[in-house]
Amino acid sequence: MKRADNLARLTNVEKIDISNTNYLVYLYFHRELNTAIQKYAKGKLLDIGCGNKPYGDWFESKITEYIGCDIVQSSANQVDLLCKANNIPLENESFDTVFSTQVIEHVEDHQGMVNEAYRLLKPDGYFVLSGPMYWNLHEEPYDFFRFTKHGFKYILEKAGFEICEITPNGGAWATLGQVINHTFEFRNPNVNIVVKGLKYLFRKLRIHILVNRIFRYLDKKDFNPINTMNYVVVARKK
Template sequence: MKREENLIRLDSVEKNDISNSDYLVYLFFHKELKTAIQKYAKGKLLDIGCGNKPYEIWLKGKISEYIGCDIVQSSSNKVDILCEAINIPLESDSFETIISTQAIEHIEDHQEMVNEAYRLLKSDGYFILSGPFYWHLHEEPYDFFRFTKHGFRYILEKAGFEIIEITPNGGAWATLGQMINHTLGFKNSNANTIAKGIKYLFRKLRLYVLVNRIFSYLDQKDFNTINTINYVVVARKK
């Protein structure tokens, strides 16, 4: 099956506010991703699964060149190289930094993608990788995996990387709040009248704003990463 082109992708990191039903994931994910980029990004950079390059603004002044690859062209026509993530037509040892955000769960052979990143990085180069632990099915049927911190460590070390840090994005309260927003926000034609009514009121009254406030507050007061929404990982090529 051919992947759909020109999919609507995230195109800005400035649009997340309390009224966004996905506020909780972006609140924690973007904070940790920005920190990793500011600390480790350098030199010539490759973005695997770049989409609309939403994090380009964070890279200005830090890198010398930004090349983005993806399997299909993005909705804003930002992809430089159309290719599979496991077969990128570029020379080995070409980049000081590689990033790949929220793409690994869509790659059938994620180990080969990580191996390819290792091949393309120069020695002592950094790989900044992110992917979900909790998220609903999306871009079906090309949604294959979810990763624990141990899973990320395994596939990166197997490729030869040294793990620098693995950072959870939100704790158990934030994850629960995001699940509530998803469960009550999604329409389901098979739901009975009571369930449809509850969901309708949730959307009509914009109760996800209240959920965002309550669960972001609780997550700060009782931070527990036994359940998290996402991970940001930084690894180095030895």
């Protein structure tokens, strides 16, 4: 099956607030991603799986050039180079930063993607990467993997990278809250009428906002990343 062009992609990170059913993951993910960008991004940057380049503003004054590649064109027509993530037709050691967010789970050859990032980086360049440990199936059938922190460490070190940091995005309480929101959000045409009614009330009364508040509070008071939703990873080319 050919991947569809002009797929809907995230365009404005500022619009994700507590009324969003995915607020809990974005709360932690965006905070840690922005921290990594401000600390490590520099020079000429390649964004693998760039989509609509939603984080472009976060790189302002940090980089000198921003090139985005993806396997298909995005809904806002922001992709500069169409190619596979494991076969990028650019010269060796031509970037100071490689960036890739929420893409690696969709790449069949994820090791090939990491190897390409290593090849394209200059020595002492940084690879800023993110991907899920928990998330529902999406963009099927092109949804292949979930990663633990140990999995990220393994594939990056196998390519030759030195790990700088691996940061969990939310703890067990936040993950539970996100699972609750997802469970009530998902539509199932064959569902029992009682369950259908409960899901309707959940959506109608916007209970997901209360879930967001409660589980954000619990995660702050009892943070445990043993069951996290996502990771932001930074690695350096030696």
